[in-house]
Amino acid sequence: IRDNRDPNFPWLGALVGSAVIGFWYWCTDQFIVQRVLSGKNEKEARRGTIFGAYLKLLPVFLFLIPGMIAFALHTNSLANGGEGFLPMLANGNVNSDAAFPTLVAKLLPAGIKGLIVCGILAALMSSLASLFNSSAALFTIDFYQRYKPNTDPKKLVRIGQAATVVIVALGVLWIPVMRSVGDVLYAYLQDVQSVLAPGIAAAFLMGILWKRASAQGGMWGLIAGLVIGVTRLCAKIYYSNTAIMPGDQNWFKYLFYDVNWLFFCGWMLVFCLLVVVVVSYCTKAPDPEKIRGLVLGTSTPEQRMATRQSWNAWDVINTVIILGITAAFYIYFW
Structure with missing residues (x-):
């Protein structure tokens, strides 16, 4: 926990700001909502969300702990007179975004490296596919079809494909803006x-x-x-x-x-x-x-x-477990 005067992560700001960002992403972003809407009914949608919550606990181990390991290795290397474990940016700061790939490149054997890279690429492709699908669907259905409701379905597909190409191009053009805002991607x-x-x-x-x-x-x-x-x-x-x-x-x-x-x-x-x-x-x-x-x-x-009949003790118990694990994480790292 940091003081409220901390320039980066004041505790009250983190509590409020993270809640706002979390609500927007998990409850309103088409990228997430389209998965919930694919459920057959309230029960299936709710249980899919609970399962997703269990999966969301894993990034604590996938991101936080490897980052702590990389930081410790970098600090020890500097203390022993070395150049440091992590690469440096042109401005002299540590390249925090390179923590995970540096751990993979320097510590893992060749075969495991390949598995890790394949897993990352698969996850990246899945995320990008969902993003492009959501963006194309929003533009095609909510904008184009709204003003031209009698458009042929095959033409709508082509419109969606064109929208995806435009989104990719805009994403590439946005990279210089990302670099000008800060050094750390997260x-x-x-x-x-x-x-x-x-x-x-x-x-x-x-x-x-x-x-x-x-x-x-x-x-x-x-x-x-x-x-x-x-x-x-x-x-x-x-x-x-x-x-x-x-x-x-x-x-x-x-x-x-x-x-x-x-x-x-x-x-x-x-x-x-x-x-x-x-x-x-x-x-x-x-x-x-x-x-x-x-x-x-x-x-x-x-x-x-109908809503009351869509959940039972199973949903309550698993929700309590997830909240308990989340609270334990906060207490431990507080």
Whole structure:
């Protein structure tokens, strides 16, 4: 645990910011949601999610512990007068992203190296395939088909393939931006996700928990999150690559660059929630029939009964086990 004044991971910021990013990724990202929606019913979807939660515990051993081993080997090498176990970046910092591949390259025999590389490539291909499928489906179904509903299915497939090619090209063009934001890939991903997540999380949370939330409120909450997020990202890129003089301090730089990214994520969520609430009160309330069963407190007795019958003691026990293991991890590494 770190002090709240820590520039990178203040404990309160980590608690709030991680929750916002986690809600956005695990509960609203099409990349994840499409898997849940493939379930035959609530029971299958819930148990698939529980199984996924067990798998999600493994990265503690796949990422955290190997990183600690690499750090210890690097520190010992420097203490003994060596060059260090990990490679260095051009700016003199340790290349943290190279920890796992360096462990594989220097410590494992040839045959095991091949298995590890094949496993990583298989996981990468699976993740990219899911990402491209989600992106193509969202563009084709939610945008193109919406405005051209009578399009031939074969043409929709070609449109999806073209969208995938464009997404790949944009991803390649984005690499220089990634390099300009930071040296550590994980830190970059979390930083970018922290400005994407609040607007989406606010819209979904209010849409699920508040019957008065309107479509216009959700839309303007998303727009507010997008505008603030892009402004923060642009400020990050600009100030990270510009020499800053002592007299260059101003409110814009403080708000969109100096404020810790985790605290910024939390305050951004609060602002987007307020936007959703204000706009919803200024616009027409949604039709109760359209939101029946979709918002907290609008389910029919039949829907509540069906949901209750979809889980039993097995689901409760495994959920408690997962939460217990997660709590144990936090307590141990605290």
